[in-house]
Every structure is written in structure tokens, then in C-alpha cells.
Amino acid sequence: MTHHLTPDQARRIVVRAQLLDADRPGDVVEVAEQLGYIKIDPTATIAPCEQTVLWSRIGWSYESGQLQKAVEIDRLLFEFDGAFRPMSLLPLLRPAMRVWPQRESSRQWLDANARFRADVLARLRAEGPLPASAIPDTAQAARPPDGWSGSNQVPTMLDFLARQGEVAIVRRDGRNRVWDLAERVYPSDLPEYDRDEASALLAERRLQAAGIAKRRSPWSLVADAGEPAVVDGSRWAFRVDPEALAALDDDSEGRVAFLNPYDSILFDRPRLTELFEFTYVLEQFKPKPQRVYGYFAHPILMGDRFVGMLDAEVDQVRDVLRITAVHEFLPFEPEETEMVRAEIRSLAEWLGLDVVGLG
Numbered sequence: 362m363t364h365h366l367t368p369d370q371a372r373r374i375v376v377r378a379q380l381l382d383a384d385r386p387g388d389v390v391e392v393a394e395q396l397g398y399i400k401i402d403p404t405a406t407i408a409p410c411e412q413t414v415l416w417s418r419i420g421w422s423y424e425s426g427q428l429q430k431a432v433e434i435d436r437l438l439f440e441f442d443g444a445f446r447p448m449s450l451l452p453l454l455r456p457a458m459r460v461w462p463q464r465e466s467s468r469q470w471l472d473a474n475a476r477f478r479a480d481v482l483a484r485l486r487a488e489g490p491l492p493a494s495a496i497p498d499t500a501q502a503a504r505p506p507d508g509w510s511g512s513n514q515v516p517t518m519l520d521f522l523a524r525q526g527e528v529a530i531v532r533r534d535g536r537n538r539v540w541d542l543a544e545r546v547y548p549s550d551l552p553e554y555d556r557d558e559a560s561a562l563l564a565e566r567r568l569q570a571a572g573i574a575k576r577r578s579p580w581s582l583v584a585d586a587g588e589p590a591v592v593d594g595s596r597w598a599f600r601v602d603p604e605a606l607a608a609l610d611d612d613s614e615g616r617v618a619f620l621n622p623y624d625s626i627l628f629d630r631p632r633l634t635e636l637f638e639f640t641y642v643l644e645q646f647k648p649k650p651q652r653v654y655g656y657f658a659h660p661i662l663m664g665d666r667f668v669g670m671l672d673a674e675v676d677q678v679r680d681v682l683r684i685t686a687v688h689e690f691l692p693f694e695p696e697e698t699e700m701v702r703a704e705i706r707s708l709a710e711w712l713g714l715d716v717v718g719l720g
Contacts, residue, residue, distance in 0.1 A: 615664025
């Protein structure tokens with residue numbers, strides 16, 4: 362059976378799947394289980410991505426220490442490939458870890474550095490947990506700097522070993538990752554899946570986070586998970602999460618949310634344009650004269666529509682939240698203006714700062 366949805370219904374499904382409706386989640390783990398990952402990024406005009414993603418869902422009761430506790434003490438989340446992920450996803454990732462890497466150049470580099478690999482594992486086994494800076498670079502073959510990594514081969518080897526499931530990040534000291542053997546970080550009693558089963562289950566989890574997504578989208582990778590759907594006015598073949606569909610009639614009221622530019626709801630740009638009529642461009646890497654909304658402006662979601670952009674930053678010198686501009690795509694109604702202002706005040710309260718520039 363193919364489900365027929367209006368654009369309003371499709372947008373509500375997305376917003377609710379991303380935990381951005383008025384029914385806020387209770388804690389960090391609930392957010393991670395639903396979204397599948399919480400992106401890590403150090404750009405912090407307001408706060409780092411992993412913090413603003415959680416605040417935009419949980420709200421005033423979220424404190425940054427809750428994320429650290431879930432990762433480093435409770436071991437309910439783990440860091441992998443630039444994101445914090447729920448431990449329930451690890452068994453689904455392991456089959457791909459066992460056959461990584463697929464790229465020939467990566468296999469050749471690992472083969473050429475067999476002794477280096479053994480050195481790193483031996484050092485961690487004897488002395489771990491350790492930051493990369495505490496592990497000697499004994500590489501026999503070097504990868505040239507690529508703009509993301511320097512000449513030291515240790516971070517590259519650690520990243521490769523993490524992708525193979527041999528090592529894991531046990532904690533962070535500031536922004537620095539601290540590594541140990543995976544067997545000492547990950548639980549030992551996780552279920553096992555073959556690759557096909559894991560792939561199907563991963564597609565279901567991705568659709569759970571998306572709510573509704575294009576069947577053959579490289580951004581969502583939902584494949585044939587869920588059930589087929591069409592949306593009025595769109596030619597796309599969608600897949601919809603049946604649980605999200607069943608909850609449509611129970612949908613709670615909307616609210617205002619400021620979204621970090623690396624928020625997962627913004628990742629699938631074509632879907633943003635197709636369903637939300639919002640063409641999002643991150644201006645972080647644009648020359649200043651070409652920016653319209655600001656270096657790291659946060660999209661403003663109101664209910665199930667994107668209504669503007671918040672250009673704001675924490676002024677470290679004056680210790681305030683400085684509002685440069687609230688860009689309105691269409692002029693706000695008075696109650697909409699107050700809703701946005703109230704959310705700005707809530708953001709400042711969470712940061713523990715006063716607001717300047719709000720008017």
C-alpha cells in the first residue's frame with residue numbers, strides 16, 4: 362500500500378522524527394537513540410554542535426555534563442566517525458568494520474604499516490588510555506597532509522583502527538580524543554548480526570530518524586525500509602516510517618527551534634527544498650562580501666516551516682550573547698516575533714549570559 366500525504370503532513374513527520382516538536386525528549390540518550398547520531402563540530406559561534414543539537418531538543422534542563430556522563434561513565438553512547446552514537450547502533454556497524462577498508466589506497470597504506478599498526482596496539486595495551494600525542498609515530502609509509510591531518514601518522518592510524526573496531530575513543534580531554542583498545546571501551550555482550558541483516562536494520566534506524574525520505578537518496582540511505590509514500594506536488598518516491606505515520610493524529614503543537622548549521626535535520630538538503638521549500642546554504646566558507654545571513658547563522662524553525670536565520674555569537678570579551686540580526690524570510694506577526702525573542706532569551710539563560718542587540 363502506498364501512503365498519500367500532504368506536504369504539511371510530511372513536514373510534521375520530519376519535525377517530530379527529529380524531536381523538534383513541542384513534546385521535548387527527556388534526556389541525552391533518548392535524543393541519540395532517535396536521531397542515530399549527534400554530530401561533533403568545534404565551530405562555536407554560540408556553542409559546539411553537539412551541545413546546541415541537544416539543547417534545541419531538550420531545552421532548559423539540558424546541561425553539558427549530561428553528554429559527558431552518557432559517553433564516558435555510563436557508556437550508553439560512543440564516539441565514532443565524528444559523532445556521538447547510541448551503543449545500540451554498534452552491533453549494526455560491526456559487520457562493515459570487519460571488512461573495512463574497501464578503498465585500495467587505504468588497504469595498501471595499512472599493509473605497508475603492519476609494524477606501525479602493531480606498535481600502536483601494543484602501546485595502548487600496555488599504557489592506555491592515551492591521546493595520539495603520547496603514541497610514537499613509527500610509520501614505515503606516510504600519507505601526505507591533506508588539509509585535515511598533518512604529517513604525523515598516528516591520528517590516521519588510530520582513525521583507521523577505530524573504523525576496523527580495534528580501538529575506540531574512551532573520552533575527550535577538551536577537544537583532544539583519548540584512545541584505548543575497543544575491548545576495554547565497548548560492552549562485551551552485544552548481539553551479532555551478519556552484514557545483510559545489519560544493513561537492513563541500519564536502514565530502518567535511518568528512516569526512524571528521518572521520518573520520511575526519498576527512497577534512493579544518497580543523503581538518507583533508507584533504501585526499502587518502511588513503507589512507500591507519495592507527497593502531493595512531489596514526483597519523488599518516498600519511504601515513510603510506519604510508526605511516525607501512525608502518530609500523525611497525535612502530533613503535538615509546534616515551537617521555535619534554532620538549529621546549528623550541522624544539525625541532522627539540515628543534512629539532506631534536497632529534502633529541505635522539496636518538502637520545506639527551504640534552500641539552505643551554509644555561508645561559513647563563503648567570502649564575507651558574499652554572505653547574506655552571516656558566517657554561521659542558525660536556521661529558525663517555527664512549527665513545521667523555516668522562517669528565518671539567527672545571526673548571533675557569544676562575545677567572549679564582554680561575556681554576552683550578541684544578536685547581530687534576526688533575518689525574517691517573511692515579516693513576522695507580532696506573536697511570532699515574541700516567540701523568537703522568548704527562545705533567544707531561553708538560549709541566553711542556558712548559556713548563562715545576558716543578551717545584547719535584541720532591541
